[in-house]
Amino acid sequence: MRWRNRTIASADFQSWAISNPLTRRIARRDAARVYDLVSGFVYSQTLLACVQLDLFSRIGEGTAEIGQLARSTDIPPERMERLCQAAAALDLLERAGTRRYRLGRLGAAICGVPGLDDMIRHHAMFYRDIADPVALMRGETAPELAQFWPYVFGQSGVTDQSVAQTYSGLMTSSQTLVSEETLRAIDLSGVQRLLDVGGGTGAFLKAVGQSWPGVERHLFDLPHVVATVGDPDLTVHSGSFRDDPLPRGHDACSLIRVLYDHDDDTVRALLAQCHDALPPGGRILVSEPMAGGEHPNKAGDAYFGFYTLAMTTGRPRSAARHSELLAEAGFASIEILRTARPFITGVITARRPKASI
Ligand SMILES: C[S@@+](CC[C@H](N)C(=O)[O-])C[C@H]1O[C@@H](n2cnc3c(N)ncnc32)[C@H](O)[C@@H]1O
Numbered sequence: 001m002r003w004r005n006r007t008i009a010s011a012d013f014q015s016w017a018i019s020n021p022l023t024r025r026i027a028r029r030d031a032a033r034v035y036d037l038v039s040g041f042v043y044s045q046t047l048l049a050c051v052q053l054d055l056f057s058r059i060g061e062g063t064a065e066i067g068q069l070a071r072s073t074d075i076p077p078e079r080m081e082r083l084c085q086a087a088a089a090l091d092l093l094e095r096a097g098t099r100r101y102r103l104g105r106l107g108a109a110i111c112g113v114p115g116l117d118d119m120i121r122h123h124a125m126f127y128r129d130i131a132d133p134v135a136l137m138r139g140e141t142a143p144e145l146a147q148f149w150p151y152v153f154g155q156s157g158v159t160d161q162s163v164a165q166t167y168s169g170l171m172t173s174s175q176t177l178v179s180e181e182t183l184r185a186i187d188l189s190g191v192q193r194l195l196d197v198g199g200g201t202g203a204f205l206k207a208v209g210q211s212w213p214g215v216e217r218h219l220f221d222l223p224h225v226v227a228t229v230g231d232p233d234l235t236v237h238s239g240s241f242r243d244d245p246l247p248r249g250h251d252a253c254s255l256i257r258v259l260y261d262h263d264d265d266t267v268r269a270l271l272a273q274c275h276d277a278l279p280p281g282g283r284i285l286v287s288e289p290m291a292g293g294e295h296p297n298k299a300g301d302a303y304f305g306f307y308t309l310a311m312t313t314g315r316p317r318s319a320a321r322h323s324e325l326l327a328e329a330g331f332a333s334i335e336i337l338r339t340a341r342p343f344i345t346g347v348i349t350a351r352r353p354k355a356s357i
Pocket residue numbers: 151152154155171172175178197198199200201203204220221222225239240241242255256257258261
């Protein structure tokens with residue numbers, strides 16, 4: 001490895017590799033990847049500008065001319081053209097003639113995911129938080145995300161109904177893909193009563209109802225969050241898992257995108273609570289984006305690593321680490337399930353052993 005890196009890091013080797021027919025392809029690919037790493041932030045900001053200016057919905061299914069887009073967004077035409085060209089380079093838009101654009105494949109895909117535009121918009125805050133990554137890592141900044149997701153600091157943190165509504169709205173809209181992936185991976189046959197702990201506005205339980213209509217669905221979340229649940233088919237329990245006992249009488253419980261918000265001590269206490277609340281043989285389901293452990297991945301380790309850093313709490317965990325924490329809480333039959341899009345979520349199930357008291 002040391003030899004490999006020393007060789008690759010040599011300028012002479014780089015210029016030889018790019019002209020040698022045997023190594024040219026790899027050298028070009030690596031150079032392009034480095035270029036993308038350097039430019040990644042610009043790409044993200046291009047996307048953010050498109051979303052903030054509603055370019056995708058302005059263009060819709062048709063085409064739009066630069067002058068028209070410039071007038072409707074109050075951006076000078078020359079700059080609008082720059083943005084459209086940048087967006088076209090990223091497959092967000094496509095050229096449809098001189099100074100005219102239609103949606104590109106990625107722009108169309110973004111329109112097809114409900115709530116994704118809101119998710120992208122809230123990244124403006126995250127980007128500000130990571131603008132000085134070293135200061136963030138040293139703890140010298142006051143990240144905005146820590147204020148945006150105040151519930152992680154406990155029940156008392158949420159006092160403003162509008163704050164609860166904003167983050168619940170984001171969670172609900174981003175839940176569609178997570179539910180899809182989770183429900184594709186798990187089998188709920190035999191489950192009679194499911195408690196979704198930290199269930200937000202009930203989007204996951206709604207999806208459970210569609211795929212598993214026989215399952216009785218219960219939701220537990222903070223008082224300000226459950227106040228936004230409008231589904232009469234759900235039984236709602238309000239409380240904080242930090243201070244209140246979890247409701248009993250369920251044979252399964254789920255934690256969807258809950259654990260990565262919290263430190264190990266909170267997670268240990270919560271898993272122990274879930275274990276105690278379940279009957280012997282009861283199932284627990286954990287679904288959230290996961291880090292890669294020995295094989296670091298972009299979504300878990302890079303994106304959520306920094307996201308939770310900016311939240312100033314929580315961390316992404318690998319499936320192996322989740323398994324350790326589940327075993328520590330007394331769970332057995334731990335299974336790491338495969339999902340088609342692990343960058344959206346990873347899924348683990350386990351059971352309270354039949355013999356445990
Ligand atoms: C990241 S959101 C996930 C919501 C939902 N499970 C989803 O995937 O869309 C985390 C959820 O945990 C809830 N939560 C955080 N701390 C809590 C606590 N102490 N007691 C109960 N729920 C809590 C939040 O209110 C929020 O709804």
